[in-house]
Amino acid sequence: MSAIARRAVTAEWTKLRSMPSTTWTALAVVGITVGLTAFMASTSSTDANQAGGLPGDDDVVANALFGVWLGQVAMVALGALAATSEFATGTIRATLSAIPRRGVAFGAKVTIVAGIAFAIGAVTSVASFLVAQPLQHGNGYNAPAYPHVSLTDPLVLRAVVGTALYLTLLALFAMGVAAIVRHTAAATTVAVTLVLAPTVVLGFFTGTIREVLQWLSPVAGMSIQVTRDRFDNPPYGPWVGLGLTAAWAIGALLVGAWLWRRRDA
Amino acid sequence: MGPAYGRRMDETIEVRGLTKRYRDTVAVDDLTFSVLPGRVTGFVGPNGAGKSTTMRMILGLAAPDAGTASVGGEPYVRKPFPLREVGALLDASDTHPSRRARDHLRWLAESNDIPRSRITEVLELVGLADVGGRRTGGFSLGMAQRLGIAAALLGDPPILMLDEPVNGLDPEGIVWIRGFLRSLAAEGRTVFVSSHLMSELQGTADHLVVIGRGRLLVDASVEELLSSAANGAVVLRTPDRTEVMTVLANAGATVVSTRADALSVTGLGAERIAGLVAEHRLRLLELTPHRATLEDVYLELTRDAVEHAARGDRG
Amino acid sequence: MPRRAGTSRALRAGWTKFRSVPSTTWLIVAGIGVTVAFGLLICSAVDTAGGTPGCAPGRAGCGDEDVVLNSLGGAYLGQIPIVALGVLLATTEYATGTIRATFAAMPRRSRVVIANTTLLIGVVLVAGVAASAVSFLLGQPILHGNGFVPAQGYPIVSITDPAAARAILGTGVYLALIAVLAFGVGQITRRAGSAIAIVLGLLYGPAIVSLLLQEPLQETVQKLSPMMAGLAIQSTVERADNVPIGGLAGLGVAAAWAAVAIVAASWFVRRRDV
Numbered sequence: 001m002s003a004i005a006r007r008a009v010t011a012e013w014t015k016l017r018s019m020p021s022t023t024w025t026a027l028a029v030v031g032i033t034v035g036l037t038a039f040m041a042s043t044s045s046t047d048a049n050q051a052g053g054l055p056g057d058d059d060v061v062a063n064a065l066f067g068v069w070l071g072q073v074a075m076v077a078l079g080a081l082a083a084t085s086e087f088a089t090g091t092i093r094a095t096l097s098a099i100p101r102r103g104v105a106f107g108a109k110v111t112i113v114a115g116i117a118f119a120i121g122a123v124t125s126v127a128s129f130l131v132a133q134p135l136q137h138g139n140g141y142n143a144p145a146y147p148h149v150s151l152t153d154p155l156v157l158r159a160v161v162g163t164a165l166y167l168t169l170l171a172l173f174a175m176g177v178a179a180i181v182r183h184t185a186a187a188t189t190v191a192v193t194l195v196l197a198p199t200v201v202l203g204f205f206t207g208t209i210r211e212v213l214q215w216l217s218p219v220a221g222m223s224i225q226v227t228r229d230r231f232d233n234p235p236y237g238p239w240v241g242l243g244l245t246a247a248w249a250i251g252a253l254l255v256g257a258w259l260w261r262r263r264d265a
Numbered sequence: 266m267g268p269a270y271g272r273r274m275d276e277t278i279e280v281r282g283l284t285k286r287y288r289d290t291v292a293v294d295d296l297t298f299s300v301l302p303g304r305v306t307g308f309v310g311p312n313g314a315g316k317s318t319t320m321r322m323i324l325g326l327a328a329p330d331a332g333t334a335s336v337g338g339e340p341y342v343r344k345p346f347p348l349r350e351v352g353a354l355l356d357a358s359d360t361h362p363s364r365r366a367r368d369h370l371r372w373l374a375e376s377n378d379i380p381r382s383r384i385t386e387v388l389e390l391v392g393l394a395d396v397g398g399r400r401t402g403g404f405s406l407g408m409a410q411r412l413g414i415a416a417a418l419l420g421d422p423p424i425l426m427l428d429e430p431v432n433g434l435d436p437e438g439i440v441w442i443r444g445f446l447r448s449l450a451a452e453g454r455t456v457f458v459s460s461h462l463m464s465e466l467q468g469t470a471d472h473l474v475v476i477g478r479g480r481l482l483v484d485a486s487v488e489e490l491l492s493s494a495a496n497g498a499v500v501l502r503t504p505d506r507t508e509v510m511t512v513l514a515n516a517g518a519t520v521v522s523t524r525a526d527a528l529s530v531t532g533l534g535a536e537r538i539a540g541l542v543a544e545h546r547l548r549l550l551e552l553t554p555h556r557a558t559l560e561d562v563y564l565e566l567t568r569d570a571v572e573h574a575a576r577g578d579r580g
Numbered sequence: 581m582p583r584r585a586g587t588s589r590a591l592r593a594g595w596t597k598f599r600s601v602p603s604t605t606w607l608i609v610a611g612i613g614v615t616v617a618f619g620l621l622i623c624s625a626v627d628t629a630g631g632t633p634g635c636a637p638g639r640a641g642c643g644d645e646d647v648v649l650n651s652l653g654g655a656y657l658g659q660i661p662i663v664a665l666g667v668l669l670a671t672t673e674y675a676t677g678t679i680r681a682t683f684a685a686m687p688r689r690s691r692v693v694i695a696n697t698t699l700l701i702g703v704v705l706v707a708g709v710a711a712s713a714v715s716f717l718l719g720q721p722i723l724h725g726n727g728f729v730p731a732q733g734y735p736i737v738s739i740t741d742p743a744a745a746r747a748i749l750g751t752g753v754y755l756a757l758i759a760v761l762a763f764g765v766g767q768i769t770r771r772a773g774s775a776i777a778i779v780l781g782l783l784y785g786p787a788i789v790s791l792l793l794q795e796p797l798q799e800t801v802q803k804l805s806p807m808m809a810g811l812a813i814q815s816t817v818e819r820a821d822n823v824p825i826g827g828l829a830g831l832g833v834a835a836a837w838a839a840v841a842i843v844a845a846s847w848f849v850r851r852r853d854v
Contacts, residue, residue, distance in 0.1 A: 070781060073777050077773055080773060185667070188773040197657060199787070200788065232791075325683070327853035347687060348685050358677060359680050361678055364600050368596060368600035372600070373681065
């Protein structure tokens with residue numbers, strides 16, 4: 001890394017670290033995820049009374065990471081705030097005059113947010129998985145139908161690390177949206193909507209339209225948690241799903257970066 | 266522009282033992298003073314001394330930890346039509362940038378049952394009549410300041426509280442507002458103006474409340490302050506230095522030699538000095554009375570209390 | 581000189597503030613637009629083969645599609661601009677500093693909160709009912725074109741049908757309550773970003789979570805959720821996947837959420853320094 005780039009990254013890290021919203025949203029990601037997972041794990045039992053399900057087909061690994069469905073909202077908020085708070089408080093001018101090349105500034109920002117998001121994501125998914133284990137075992141998820149799983153199992157590792165990657169991608173996606181929209185409320189609204197609404201909207205549709213919407217959903221990456229064949233699985237494999245979320249993140253970042261470099265601050 | 270609603274014009278602002286703490290700092294420390302009608306009272310202190318906090322507490326925007334503030338004999342928050350009694354300007358940028366100036370004044374007027382005709386009146390008064398339809402986001406600092414003053418005048422109030430009203434005005438505007446404040450006070454209104462620059466208030470204020478680090482330092486009329494202050498030195502140059510020094514010292518003055526041939530004399534008026542020098546047939550090259558300004562008084566007073574002195578600022 | 585009561589002055593001033601800023605109008609327009617657009621999308625995509633999962637044309641138990649609900653489904657997305665509206669009405673004053681001017685002009689802070697709440701209810705109720713009515717009127721012909729006709733077991737429903745009218749008005753009420761909830765949360769957090777995230781999470785979260793829950797917890801979560809209970813008013817047909825709560829009771833749940841938010845907001849607003 002060139003000296004300028006290294007300085008840029010350090011500057012971004014300092015800025016992000018000093019923002020109170022970073023701490024709050026980070027805590028929210030972990031807290032909401034672990035809390036929701038714990039709630040689900042402690043209240044679910046091995047009888048499958050979900051319409052359409054078969055007994056014994058519960059995906060304990062995915063269930064152990066279920067909290068991410070809501071925790072991801074906080075991660076999105078983190079990404080949006082990291083990008084837009086500068087516009088709101090005016091430090092953007094100081095940033096741009098200190099680091100002359102805008103591309104470098106944006107790149108530094110993305111790097112730092114990715115790093116922080118991955119760290120938070122890793123802590124979140126590991127904590128969520130570990131908290132779920134004793135709760136699930138206590139509710140009947142034991143051998144022979146549900147042999148115990150551990151972090152070192154390949155499938156579990158894929159799900160846990162994949163979830164950390166997924167959360168990172170969401171933070172970057174939110175950053176891209178924020179760079180495009182340049183207004184905190186609007187960016188948060190758009191990003192949170194794209195993360196929460198698809199699941200609910202899907203329920204209105206069947207057949208081809210439903211499948212198309214699943215392929216277009218920004219939260220497709222949650223498929224990385226799937227470790228069993230189930231009726232309600234998405235129509236693509238775990239890594240493909242993660243790739244779809246990555247496409248959303250990269251697309252938003254590219255457009256955001258392009259706009260960032262073009263516009264006046 | 267005279268008083269419109271037949272209200273009493275003898276309204277006072279009373280602050281008693283007002284205290285406000287933030288975590289581990291005391292922003293306002295047991296402040297007690299009164300602001301009386303019919304004169305311009307300057308509220309002076311270095312940045313961070315607690316002026317804005319005090320004003321916000323008077324207006325009921327912030328709650329004191331101890332003490333009371335009352336306006337016209339009652340707490341501000343009890344007033345049913347506060348804008349008709351107190352016109353306040355705290356921060357000129359307290360407007361929505363997409364809202365037009367007229368609409369900003371309009372909702373203020375409607376909130377206190379102030380007739381809509383006042384909107385045009387106050388806009389003309391501050392010289393913003395042409396830009397009433399513009400969104401406040403497009404206003405310069407000076408224009409925003411004028412709008413804030415217009416808003417304060419909307420209810421034609423007997424009391425005016427202005428936080429740094431001169432901030433952002435061009436020289437013409439500064440002259441205008443000084444004269445305007447004086448005319449308001451001459452009408453019998455209570456005018457309370459804050460500033461961190463004493464020089465701004467010279468010639469405008471009749472009375473001063475000086476605070477530093479949240480504490481009251483001075484509460485006196487400008488006249489008192491200027492006369493009680495070491496009333497400035499008289500600087501004189503003479504080739505007969507030693508003799509002059511002796512003569513003046515014998516007459517009770519304090520003489521300090523400054524540069525090569527200059528002396529700084531305190532304790533005697535310029536005429537008396539000239540008289541003594543002539544009496545003893547000594548020569549005088551220059552005699553300059555140095556009038557104490559409020560600035561001098563202020564710097565002297567707040568020397569210890571300055572929070573953000575450039576030298577010691579670690580921020 | 582006649583003096584108007586404090587709350588009515590607060591209302592007048594609040595209304596002037598509301599309509600003198602372009603973003604509020606745009607958000608109302610967006611709310612109506614998205615509601616109608618998404619509703620039409622749903623109607624275009626639905627056909628008579630749908631219904632309770634496991635259904636196929638000709639099988640017994642099918643023919644239970646809810647044509648009214650389908651045409652009003654747009655509210656599921658249309659509520660988002662409404663949430664933004666409620667939040668921004670609260671948070672923008674803090675962000676711009678206008679809140680100081682507001683409380684200096686009207687020191688009885690609860691009155692300001694009440695006035696703004698009333699304003700929101702009025703505006704969003706009208707907009708919400710209008711959006712729902714338009715969605716219904718434009719959606720029904722599309723549904724008819726997709727086979728929802730008497731011959732297939734679906735009688736034509738008109739807007740004057742009590743069931744339809746109830747659903748349309750109820751959707752308007754729901755949207756108004758959600759706007760109030762958003763306003764309350766916005767007053768509490770004072771930051772648009774966090775308020776929007778919290779309210780949207782509160783609305784959509786239970787829907788996502790209840791997918792995986794088992795009985796009886798699933799039913800409890802649904803009945804206590806502001807969106808799932810609140811939009812139960814749209815159901816006009818008995819279906820297996822309906823939220824197990826009556827329409828009016830559901831609106832009551834949404835109202836309770838809004839009321840708690842406003843009461844909490846008032847408590848914070850009265851006490852804080854601005």
